[in-house]
Amino acid sequence: MRKLPTYTMTSTILVTGGTGFIGSHATVALQQAGYSVVILDNLCNSNPSVIEGIERITGTRPAFVQGDVRNAQTLDTVFTRHAIHAVMHFAGLKAVGESTQIPLAYYDNNIYGSIQLLSAMQRANVRTFIFSSSATVYGNPTTLPIPESHPRSATNPYGHSKLVVEDILESLYASEPGWRIARLRYFNPVGAHPSGLIGETPQGIPNNLMPYVAQVAAGKREKLQIFGNDYNTPDGTGVRDYIHVTDLAEGHVAALRYCEKADQDMLTVNLGTGEGYSVLDMVAAFKAASGRPIPYEITKRRPGDVASCWADTTLAKQKLGWAATKGIKEMCEDAWHWETRRTMPG
Numbered sequence: 391m392r393k394l395p396t397y398t399m400t401s402t403i404l405v406t407g408g409t410g411f412i413g414s415h416a417t418v419a420l421q422q423a424g425y426s427v428v429i430l431d432n433l434c435n436s437n438p439s440v441i442e443g444i445e446r447i448t449g450t451r452p453a454f455v456q457g458d459v460r461n462a463q464t465l466d467t468v469f470t471r472h473a474i475h476a477v478m479h480f481a482g483l484k485a486v487g488e489s490t491q492i493p494l495a496y497y498d499n500n501i502y503g504s505i506q507l508l509s510a511m512q513r514a515n516v517r518t519f520i521f522s523s524s525a526t527v528y529g530n531p532t533t534l535p536i537p538e539s540h541p542r543s544a545t546n547p548y549g550h551s552k553l554v555v556e557d558i559l560e561s562l563y564a565s566e567p568g569w570r571i572a573r574l575r576y577f578n579p580v581g582a583h584p585s586g587l588i589g590e591t592p593q594g595i596p597n598n599l600m601p602y603v604a605q606v607a608a609g610k611r612e613k614l615q616i617f618g619n620d621y622n623t624p625d626g627t628g629v630r631d632y633i634h635v636t637d638l639a640e641g642h643v644a645a646l647r648y649c650e651k652a653d654q655d656m657l658t659v660n661l662g663t664g665e666g667y668s669v670l671d672m673v674a675a676f677k678a679a680s681g682r683p684i685p686y687e688i689t690k691r692r693p694g695d696v697a698s699c700w701a702d703t704t705l706a707k708q709k710l711g712w713a714a715t716k717g718i719k720e721m722c723e724d725a726w727h728w729e730t731r732r733t734m735p736g
């Protein structure tokens with residue numbers, strides 16, 4: 391019998407939204423773990439120059455397809471051209487406030503987009519799916535730290551879109567054998583790659599705390615508005631579970647490996663650090679990391695904000711053997727490095 395050549399088999403992962411903030415860091419982590427990556431992104435909230443950053447960090451340029459997850463033909467072409475082994479689905483819209491103004495765009499992108507992608511996976515017989523969910527599905531938490539069993543609710547179209555996709559995945563898993571699904575509920579991803587080559591690029595005025603603070607430190611914004619200091623928290627400002635984006639990215643690789651080992655499975659897991667920090671804690675940490683003043687004023691509460699939110703991380707440790715390793719010092723240092731490298735060259 392003729393001896394077949396030996397190939398080094400590399401699994402190929404389709405990363406939708408791979409030029410975005412979290413998807414780009416996940417692409418780095420996947421490539422560094424030995425996977426090949428095909429990115430599908432329509433660039434509605436990212437820039438193709440991110441590919442250069444990924445290549446410079448890893449030495450490998452991921453394949454890139456500019457296209458929309460809502461386009462069945464694009465998806466079929468991707469699955470035909472590449473031997474995709476699993477899908478990480480980051481593509482979607484993510485701004486809570488905007489979702490109340492243009493809800494249909496959120497349902498279309500996040501729900502219809504996920505349905506189109508899952509349908510294409512069925513056609514291509516690819517059944518390993520890692521989904522970007524959010525701690526927003528816990529609504530106003532009644533238990534801290536928050537376990538995965540906490541009741542779910544949504545108060546805005548963005549959160550609702552995540553709940554619906556979580557439910558769609560549950561129905562799909564029950565409907566046919568062989569699916570390996572991870573629903574990953576992120577807490578507050580912040581920071582950037584320590585190289586300063588990739589990070590978060592908010593469009594316009596940042597909605598989230600960390601990018602806003604970074605722009606105040608850089609002198610691009612006059613001061614931070616702290617949304618309320620009358621919460622029932624140690625210093626009165628909101629408390630969150632901030633997680634370094636590279637830790638989050640490693641959590642995805644761990645979830646993929648978990649799925650790969652199973653014949654079929656449906657995993658729902660928190661990705662956080664298990665520690666809560668207040669807005670004032672973050673301001674102090676960023677001031678120390680940047681060496682810059684962070685002027686702020688206390689303003690009224692932001693509608694929809696909760697007082698405190700941090701993760702129970704027990705299940706992630708048990709199931710994935712994964713835990714976050716970086717603290718707020720590194721989160722702030724890396725966010726600052728990215729901010730200065732990107733916008734204040736020299």
Ligand code: NAD
Pocket residue numbers: 406407408409410411412413430431432433434435436437457458459460479480481482483484499503522523524525576577578579
């Ligand atoms: P991001 O906006 O930086 O990245 C999303 C990427 O998806 C962008 O590059 C965008 O161009 C692309 N995209 C959007 N719609 C698309 C479509 N229809 N087809 C193809 N590409 C499309 O956001 P992120 O912070 O990296 O978030 C990634 C995922 O994680 C999102 O699903 C988000 O809801 C979820 N999530 C994010 C956070 C967070 O704080 N960043 C928290 C919880 C969950």
Ligand code: UD1
Pocket residue numbers: 484486487524525526577578579597598599600602614615616617618627628629630669692693694695
């Ligand atoms: C927000 C979203 C959440 C989403 C997450 C990550 C809301 C209500 N929730 O979470 O669904 O998953 O982003 O994208 O929008 N803060 C200030 N001043 C600012 C900005 C924020 O004081 O300019 C405070 C907030 O009140 C909060 C903390 O900083 O206490 C963190 O805010 P943010 O970064 O927006 O994240 P979340 O509100 O936790």
